[in-house]
Structure formats: C-alpha cells, structure tokens
Amino acid sequence: MSKTRRIDEYEWELPIGFVDGMRVPGRVFASRELFDKALADRAAEQVANVATLPGIVGASFAMPDIHWGYGFPIGGVAATDPASDGVLSPGGVGFDIGCGVRLVRTDLTQADLDDSLRELVHALGNQVPRGVGGRGRLPIQGSDIDRVLTEGVAYAIERGAGWSEDGQSCEDLGTLPDADASQVSERAKERGRGQLGSLGAGNHFLEIQIVDAIRERSAAELLGLVEGQVCVMIHSGSRGVGHQTCTDYLRSIDRLGNAFGYAPPDRQLACVPLNHELAESYRGAMNACGNFALANRQVLMDGVRAAFESVFQSSARDLGMQLVYDVSHNLAKLEEHSIDGTPRPVCVHRKGATRAFGPSHPDLPERFRSTGQPVLIPGSMGTSSFVLTGTDAAATKSFSSTCHGAGRAMSRTKAKKQMSGQELRKQLESAGIALARTRWKLLSEEAPYAYKDAEDVVAACEGAGLSRVVARLRPVGVVKG
DNA sequence: ATGTCC
Numbered sequence: 001m002s003k004t005r006r007i008d009e010y011e012w013e014l015p016i017g018f019v020d021g022m023r024v025p026g027r028v029f030a031s032r033e034l035f036d037k038a039l040a041d042r043a044a045e046q047v048a049n050v051a052t053l054p055g056i057v058g059a060s061f062a063m064p065d066i067h068w069g070y071g072f073p074i075g076g077v078a079a080t081d082p083a084s085d086g087v088l089s090p091g092g093v094g095f096d097i098g099c100g101v102r103l104v105r106t107d108l109t110q111a112d113l114d115d116s117l118r119e120l121v122h123a124l125g126n127q128v129p130r131g132v133g134g135r136g137r138l139p140i141q142g143s144d145i146d147r148v149l150t151e152g153v154a155y156a157i158e159r160g161a162g163w164s165e166d167g168q169s170c171e172d173l174g175t176l177p178d179a180d181a182s183q184v185s186e187r188a189k190e191r192g193r194g195q196l197g198s199l200g201a202g203n204h205f206l207e208i209q210i211v212d213a214i215r216e217r218s219a220a221e222l223l224g225l226v227e228g229q230v231c232v233m234i235h236s237g238s239r240g241v242g243h244q245t246c247t248d249y250l251r252s253i254d255r256l257g258n259a260f261g262y263a264p265p266d267r268q269l270a271c272v273p274l275n276h277e278l279a280e281s282y283r284g285a286m287n288a289c290g291n292f293a294l295a296n297r298q299v300l301m302d303g304v305r306a307a308f309e310s311v312f313q314s315s316a317r318d319l320g321m322q323l324v325y326d327v328s329h330n331l332a333k334l335e336e337h338s339i340d341g342t343p344r345p346v347c348v349h350r351k352g353a354t355r356a357f358g359p360s361h362p363d364l365p366e367r368f369r370s371t372g373q374p375v376l377i378p379g380s381m382g383t384s385s386f387v388l389t390g391t392d393a394a395a396t397k398s399f400s401s402t403c404h405g406a407g408r409a410m411s412r413t414k415a416k417k418q419m420s421g422q423e424l425r426k427q428l429e430s431a432g433i434a435l436a437r438t439r440w441k442l443l444s445e446e447a448p449y450a451y452k453d454a455e456d457v458v459a460a461c462e463g464a465g466l467s468r469v470v471a472r473l474r475p476v477g478v479v480k481g
Numbered sequence: 482a483t484g485t486c487c
Binding site: 070094095096099132133134191199201202203204237238239240242243244246247330 | 482483484486
C-alpha cells in the first residue's frame with residue numbers, strides 16, 4: 001500500500017497503487033484530524049477502490065464528512081465518462097436515493113417561541129408521520145404514483161401541498177429530468193404509495209432552529225435569513241421506494257455477471273456501463289426516486305406550515321414561511337465538466353455529497369448569480385446546522401461538490417451502548433432543546449457524540465475552497481423518526 | 482438508510 005500525500009492544508013492524495021487497479025488517484029478534502037478518521041474506519045480504502053471503476057476521470061474524491069458506506073464511502077464523489085466505457089453504480093448513489101435537506105424560513109424570532117416551543121414541537125410531531133414503516137400525510141392512489149415519480153414537487157403542489165412558487169427554490173426546480181417511472185418496480189411503487197409525506201428514521205429529522213450567526217451578510221439577505229430568526233430544517237429521502245429500487249437494480253446488475261471485464265475489488269462496487277440499457281433503466285428509476293424524495297420533503301414542509309398555523313393562529317403566508325432551498329445529496333447526475341481542458345458530459349456520482357455550483361456556473365439560476373448555489377448542511381442531533389454557497393473553484397477541484405453533513409464517527413451499535421435514549425433526552429432538554437415524543441430505543445444511535453462536528457466539516461470545505469459558510473443555525477426543537 | 486430477511 002503506497003503512502004498518502006498531503007497536497008495542501010485541506011487536501012490529501014491517495015496515490016495510484018494505494019490499492020491495486022486504480023485508474024486515477026484518490027483525493028480527500030479534510031483537515032489532518034478528519035483525514036485520520038477517514039483512514040481509521042477504512043473509508044479512505046473505499047475512496048481508492050472507487051478509483052478502479054472503468055471510465056473514472058480526474059480522481060476519486062471524498063469530502064471531509066467521509067465515512068464507511070456500501071461500496072462507495074458516504075461523502076464520495078466520482079465522475080465517469082460515457083465515452084471511455086464509464087460506468088454507473090447504484091452503490092455510488094446509496095440506498096436512500098434522493099435523500100436531502102430543505103430549509104424553511106419564518107418571520108418569527110426566538111422570543112416568539114418563549115411561550116409556545118413545547119406546543120409547537122408537539123404540533124409538528126402530530127403533523128409529521130415518522131419512524132420505520134410510517135404512513136405518509138398524502139396517500140397516493142393507483143397510477144398517481146407515476147406522477148409523483150415523474151413530476152416531483154409539482155405533483156405535491158397540484159395536490160394542494162404547497163405554494164406554486166416553492167419549486168423555484170429547489171435544486172432542479174423541484175423536478176429531476178430524465179425520470180422514468182416505468183423503470184421502477186411495482187413492489188417499489190407499492191411501498192411508495194403509502195409513504196409520501198413521512199420523515200423516516202435513522203438520521204432523518206425535522207428541527208426548529210434559530211439563525212445564530214451570519215458569516216456572509218449579502219448571501220444571507222438574498223436567502224431571507226437574519227440573525228435571531230426561527231427556521232425549520234427537514235432532512236429526509238425517498239423512503240421505501242428508493243430503498244427497494246436500489247435493491248432491485250443491485251440484483252439486476254448482479255444477474256448480468258462479470259460481463260464487462262471489470263473485476264471490482266469489492267463486490268459492492270457493482271456497476272454497469274453507462275451506454276448499457278440497464279444503466280439507462282437505473283438512471284430513469286433513480287431520477288424517479290429522486291422526484292419522490294423531493295415531493296416527500298414538499299409534503300413534509302406542508303405539514304410544518306400547518307403546525308405553525310395552528311400554534312400561532314396565523315397563515316403561513318403571514319408568518320413569512322418561504323422555502324429557502326432544497327438540495328439532494330444522494331444522486332448521480334449527467335453534467336458537463338472540463339476533462340483535460342475539454343468540456344464533456346460526465347456522470348457525477350454524489351453519495352453523501354452536495355452539488356455546489358459557483359456564481360459563474362452556466363446552469364445556475366439567475367437569482368443566485370451573485371452568491372452561488374445554496375447548500376444545506378444538517379448537523380447531528382442537538383448541534384448546529386449550516387447554510388453554505390457554492391464556489392467557482394469547486395468546478396475544477398471536486399466536480400462542483402461539497403460536503404453533506406456531520407458524517408458518522410461511531411457505529412450505531414457502539415453509540416447505543418454509551419447512553420440510553422431517555423438519558424440523551426434529559427441532556428438535550430437541559431441544553432434547552434425540546435424533543436417530540438419518539439421511540440427512545442433508537443434515539444441514542446443518533447447522539448451527537450456518534451458524529452463528527454459539522455462545524456469542523458464545513459470549515460474544512462471552506463478551507464479547501466469548495467464552498468463558503470453563509471449562516472449557522474442552532475436547534476431548539478427536535479422531531480426524530 | 483430500510484416493512485433492519487421474501
């Protein structure tokens with residue numbers, strides 16, 4: 001195994017030869033401390049494994065929140081070139097296809113919560129179905145599931161869950177192109193029909209947060225964020241339909257066998273050439289599940305607005321509850337990037353990594369021309385979350401990508417052994433954070449000590465030039481699965 | 482992450 005090399009304060013190289021068969025180097029954006037963590041849980045080895053994929057270009061990248069995942073590390077970015085037999089790999093997207101984050105602003109300040117925080121957390125808990133299984137707020141009948149999978153946010157709005165302008169504040173305007181509902185299995189659709197507008201479990205959450213530090217005033221102003229303001233962050237994904245779709249396609253790829261002369265160093269790196277019809281099918285299904293995830297967060301936000309309306313006896317419009325932005329951090333996208341100086345379409349896998357277009361990116365909507373694309377980074381339970389913006393430098397450094405969150409630092413099993421759910425609840429409440437009723441058994445798996453510090457992660461991304469920190473948000477109320 | 486095994 002070759003030695004790692006420090007390239008810069010926040011940039012590390014895993015040279016070709018770190019593992020056998022690498023076509024490009026691995027490159028990890030991290031402080032020394034975070035890079036050491038990546039090496040310790042063998043996630044760095046996964047970065048090197050990804051570098052063996054056919055058609056991979058540039059390098060196999062990892063963000064500072066990298067940790068061990070299925071095949072690809074979570075926090076990994078890999079671009080493959082269809083013109084050089086590049087592949088598409090479900091493991092490079094993850095089981096929770098389209099998982100992402102949404103931030104809603106309000107005109108309320110922390111003082112408005114003094115008498116009503118507990119009531120609000122309770123109301124949110126009632127409006128937002130959660131937990132494993134979980135029935136959604138908006139049941140879907142028959143073939144309407146195909147419309148969810150094709151239209152995303154637009155479908156939810158048509159069903160009355162939201163405002164007509166909400167799509168404008170979502171990545172891809174709330175509807176991923178190239179979605180093909182006919183490539184999603186009936187079994188996956190059946191799981192999806194009952195789950196639109198449900199939070200899920202694990203690290204998925206909904207939080208009432210206070211903007212407690214502004215670092216980039218003009219960008220914050222553009223996004224409608226001011227210090228002391230109440231916001232709501234939603235972290236959720238495509239639930240059962242995405243999980244089933246990932247499972248379905250891993251099985252289909254497995255059935256093809258080793259037909260393309262690529263022997264992956266890890267069976268979980270199963271992949272198929274982009275120009276093979278199975279890749280086209282998976283891509284259509286993946287985008288469809290991404291649309292489900294977008295629609296899911298839209299319906300969840302509708303529940304948030306309803307909860308605020310009931311508690312504050314005022315309309316969501318009058319409360320200023322505009323959508324700030326919505327990002328997905330588990331998708332593979334066809335994008336144009338400069339490869340050896342020539343612009344070429346490549347397939348950028350982002351698994352636990354967020355697209356972060358800079359101010360001069362041609363595909364950036366006009367309204368973000370002065371700031372770059374907004375990026376939402378959820379912290380672990382009870383710790384701060386962040387709003388970032390993309391940089392032009394990221395286009396050449398990381399295929400326009402940045403981090404996605406705190407990143408796990410301890411296994412679920414180990415985290416559970418440190419503290420009981422009830423103990424953790426007491427700790428959060430003594431820190432002034434209200435917690436909606438939940439299943440205490442699973443709570444301690446999500447304890448802050450089980451995660452890296454999101455503050456360190458976003459600082460490393462800023463240090464590496466991949467994004468800029470706009471605002472920090474502090475949680476005061478938590479709704480968990 | 483996930484009807485934590487069809």
